Amino acid sequence: MTALAVDIRREGLRRALQAGAPVYLLLAALLVAIAVADPGFFEPDRLLAFAKRSAPLVILAAGQYLVIVSGGYDLSVGSLVTVGVVVAAETFNEFPGAPWPAVVALLLAGGALVGLANGLIVAVLRVPSFIATLGMMLILEGAVFYWTQGSPHGSLPEDFRALGRGNAVGSLPWAVVICLAVGTATVLLMRAAFGRTLLATGDNERAAALAGVRVARIRLAVFTLSGLAAAIAAVLVGGFSGISAQAGRGDEFEAITAVVLGGAALGGGAGSVVAAMAGAFSLQALFTLLNLHGVSGALESTVQGLIVIAAVWLGAVNWSRVRRRPATTTPRGEA
Amino acid sequence: MALLTMTGISKSFFGVPVLADVDLSLAAGEVHAVVGENGAGKSTLMKVLAGVHAPDAGTIEIDGHPVTFGHPSRAQAAGVATIYQELTLLPERTVAENIFLGREPTRHGLIHRAAMDGRTAELLGELAEDSFGPRTPVRTLSVAQQQVVEIVKSLATDARILIMDEPTAALADHEVELLYALVRRLAERGLGILYVSHRLREVFDLSQQITVLKDGRLVTTLRTADTDVDQVVRAMVGRELSAYYPDRATPGEVGRPRLSVNGGRNAKLSGIDLELRAGEVVGVAGLQGSGRTSLARAMFGAGPFTAGEMRVDGAPLRPTAPRQAIHAGIALVTEDRKAEGLALRQTVRDNALLVARATRRKGIAVGDVLERVRLRARGHDQPVRYLSGGNQQKVVIAKWLGMRPKVLIFDEPTRGVDVGAKAAIHDLVRELARDGMAVLIISSELPELIGMSDRVLIMREGSIAGELPAGPSEEDIMRLATGGRTND
Structure with a gap:
């Protein structure tokens, strides 16, 4: 009876951990620090400013989450953000009076198209996603550099930039509204048949295919959505920080780090999207904290490297095994 | 004196005895066949001799000297070589490089290629093999030729005992003849050969002695000249049918044809003609590699037929992907539950709904379906990997019930399932047939197949070798499955 109760409690704890509980603790600890x-950080305005700053990464993490649970990676999203910002600038340069919704629509369509291309390369040509999207990242980086000669010019009009830095109502930034919308949509998607099938496919692609799942279509959808998320992030980044060929640089790795911090299994099949987005907030909070303590921003990527390794290591450790290890006498490889 | 004597060999895996007190002896120049049903312990016995598994009890003597092998390399050094079912050659390297892999002759610290090629040519010459040379890349060789390379490799290590595990499984008929000649030549050279095979015809053609194993025990060792196929088959089976099975279909319960195949063939199958009727459970027997699983996959569109005609409820169907077969109402419970049946980290509910979601079928009451298969689980929201094998199998079946299949194919329906769940699954299978589904069961467990089937199809070498009515004897099935009848 007691053993069963303990068993159930342990099971509940284990499932909570799997759903990404450590990332919430981490986020809470960072916010306290x-x-x-x-x-003054917890004054509403500054908190909202923090959320606004985090929004692009949170959106990228949601997109990256979809790709990772399906069993892949999307390394092209950072350069896709760069392309988005530069394309927006050049478009407004060419057509100074262009309505901002049209430009946003152009970016979203372009992002989805690049994502679709990634999906086709992975699903149809069967190039592993790591290489396919690495290739796409280099292609996009090179194209931007060639097009802008390394320094994009022009400026983004105020109404377009409002999405990234302005407020929707009162002091609620557009970025936060958009981020919430993307988060809600992804959660709903994961609860729908599509999301459940996506997780099952990431878990066991062969079993899914033998159950009639159109695995290739799922791949296409996932990469397209990731590209779309990158385009949304590009709109926010452009608005928030203006034009720069540096915009979006390294974002793909930040997004992957965030998803991993959220406890998603690399290789697919397990993880929660809310935890992945909490991972993005944690990463942003960590950068803020380092900044507050006067640690050079140059070390950001070093810190990120350490935590991504630590998170995957911790995720791979079988805790029940660690705790029982002293009791086991059988040397490994005996079985 | 015997070249090899194995005495009282026992081996258990995780407490399950696989070999119990088995004796075997082999003389130089002798071909000694080891036969038995699937799971009789043949391969394990061979692996003990090859140093892959350490025996729990028993002794091995070579030339009268006791030996213990902690590692396959020790067995090799003692003169035991194995030709496995799967070939282990490196395709991108030459024949000579493969033969001397890991022990290349050297001169001044560099590989002495000329010596390597020369010695290989010599050995190939001794075996009268002239269809390829030492420098031929292995990837250009046929399976039969690769087998010759494996054999030469063992000769190059001065092997005296050669274990051949199902050597003809991957060979075409004319290649089998060449292998026979080769085996005889090797025996003439004084090697002792242990020949493991399902195919009794080969066993009678080649061997001087036959050892029969059943359920991990030695049944008997017979001189080939003094026995016949019937006696060997009786020794291989002959087990009591004790378990309970649900009642078979009455003639009135068997209805219209739901699935038929005429002249179905592909790379692994030929001349497949069969008809599955509503209300009927049809069994498929056959030895490993006889094409049972290929048949299931062909009907399910995973490894499709390339010729022939298939109909489901009268409508022609040529599935080239599982999805098409599923839409036509065909379901397949695969043999390997973990690799192909379940997404182990997903919940019971998500697994049970996988097919329904993939085929956009709405309104499936997952609770009802899981109750129907009598799932015993703490809830439907726990990952399936925490369920017992029997309950996992029930989830796999539940996955298919939502789509109301017309034809339900089970490949090893109760593999890795405990006794209680086994009976529940047997009852369920019968119940589904009574509901009007056509059921096909593939099983390596003859008692299950005999107990469940309204008729049994027996496969051999990719074709249907025969059909037996309800309640056939194991002997009759084994005779058809091993091709024993052609030995006259």
């Missing part, structure tokens, strides 16, 4: 260093 920030509050200690800078008590």
